Amino acid sequence: MKKLLPIAVSLAALTAMNVSAGTLEDVQKRGVLKCGVSTGLAGFATPNDAGKWEGLDVDLCRAVAAAALGDAEKVEYVPLTSKVRFEVLKSGEIDVLSRVTTWTFTRDNSLGLNFAGVNYYDGQGFMVPKALGVTSAKELDGASICIQTGTTTELNAAEYFKLNGMTYEPVPVETSSEGRANYIAGRCDVYTTDASALAAQRSVFEDPTAHVVLPEIISKEPLGPVVRHGDDQWFDIVKWSHNAMLVAEELGIDSKNLDERGANANDPAAQGLLGTNTSKLGEMLGLDKKWAYNIIKQVGNYSESFERNVGKDTALKLDRGLNALWTNGGIQYAPPIK
């Protein structure tokens, strides 16, 4: 039974094991990174036709594996529902959770977990059929709204409608497929969840052009990887694996030109990142010199990952928007790797 899983998981895990502080040692001893991902969300984490996991969240798992183990393929993906994700992470069954998880104060401070950055800046939006003729979320008074449960989505919707003095009928849905079924059947007028997920949902409709995403974005949804409290070294590794991809994009280093850039003695920033000069950045993390090199070589920089999974040429057709680098008008900003 699905509803008993959290309890079963916590009991089983909590009785059996001691949450070890040395996650890096555990991962290296095991030779494989255990990464919690979505049960299937186009563009973020979903198995492709060959059964291989792909997506923006999956790339983060691969980056951490590349940094910690030197091989981006050494990842065991653990698909998790939104309900059990934190319990499974807390119990030590996975090493990192990379599952479109919104960073909120409560989650950061009451669950014994830490958010190690933001790999996608999202916000909650509304999708409606074009035929409805609605152009703004302010016109949705009295509508029935399909809301995917188990996220921050319900809270945002409740807050937004209350603030604007509007009423609505919430229609909670458990999975995205159930949400689609309800929305297509007309059980609800509106479908609300994170804008990226709306794009993913729309991409699988029979006629994606018959639906529009309204301009209002009603919430901040910074999605990022999560680790357990109490292991600062591992927290740093996950945080900087993501930052390395951003810095690489900023420096113009990608999976194709990195060997060339790393060999250029007049390019100290690139050489430091790629570990081709005498700097000891990797050592400070407890990793080897090539940690960032391996990430960029095997996974790519942030831009490559973004365009491959959710960008213009994919079914999701998402703009970089907020996720552009700070130098390009976005807010993806990594501290300098120096």
Add this chain to the structure above:
Amino acid sequence: MSGTQVQENKTVTLGSLWRDKKTRGMILQIFAVIGILIFIGIIISNTVENLDRLGVKVGFDFLSEPANYDINQTLISYDSSDSHFRAALVGLLNTLLVAGCGIVVATIFGFTAGVLRLSNNFVLNRLMQVYVEVTRNIPVLLQILLWHGIIINSLPVPKKAEALVEGVFMTNRGVFLPQPIPQEGFGWVWIALLVGIVFAVFFKRYANKVQMQTGKLLPAIWIGATAIIGLPVLTFLALGSPLEVSYPALKGFNFKGGFVVKPEFMALWFALSIYTGAFIAEIVRAGIQSVSHGQTEAAHALGIRPNFTMRLVVIPQALRVIIPPLISQYLNLTKNSSLAIAIGYMDLVATIGGISLNQTGRALESMGIVLGVYLFISIVISALMNVYNKRVALVSR
């Protein structure tokens, strides 16, 4: 007997205690209980310790924090600024509502199908057999999803819905019905109803007494029914119909006004009633068949008419067999209602065990509450049914 006497005479040693069957059993049981308690203790202390190390506190203080989410079916007033506790209460009432309605309809279905399965009419009894065999052999979760799918896909959206009769709309967002709104003075109608019921009860007692003394049968049921229905109706008319009706009307996206039965509730209610009804049908059939045919023949031989034979001879005996397994079915229905989450019916599991759990991350506490409440509901149902069972059980004289 003599064995124990011999033991008593001897000095008690560990060996003699162990050889005594009764003492040995007691010792083993004590050890088993201690073992289980230690096991539970270790689990709890380990859990608390591990959570403590992670900096997670265990407690129920989160229940008083605002829930911040909306619920679409609320039997008591509820707003997103109410607490998680109130949200849980709303969920609990929704669970009880669907379980209660389900139990009533499942019982009606079950008794009807069970009796009809014994009918001599070939078509009827085969039809009932098909119903029983088909529904009880398909997982109830699939039936819930099927009903939900049928309702949301076959009924029109509100904008295209046409009134069935005045003020009644069947849509895929629910069945909208006119809602009677009591006006001033309507309280007298309730009082009249109460008076009617009290009168009917006393009249029935009086009729029983008359029958005991004289053997004369008074039409107690008819007179009682007339009193229960007639008195309130007369009062209602005498007061000049103090009732206004709110009719549902299409406004914007949805119907406003009136009374709505949500499709999620209907799907869950139908599926649970039909599924459990099939099991009850089998129980009823078995119960009736368990009463020896000789009882019927004996009653006929005494000149008791056929419908009295059924009511006074067969059914009371059949109930003894029916009630105990019926309790299990009621419990099953109540527990199966937790599958509501699959179609988004906001029951206990979906509120405190779902959204609240997710928002606060208090998995152990939330699931603990859900488990505790289901246990409590089940025990209450069993207790009530056991009281009824005692009343119909074989009285040994």
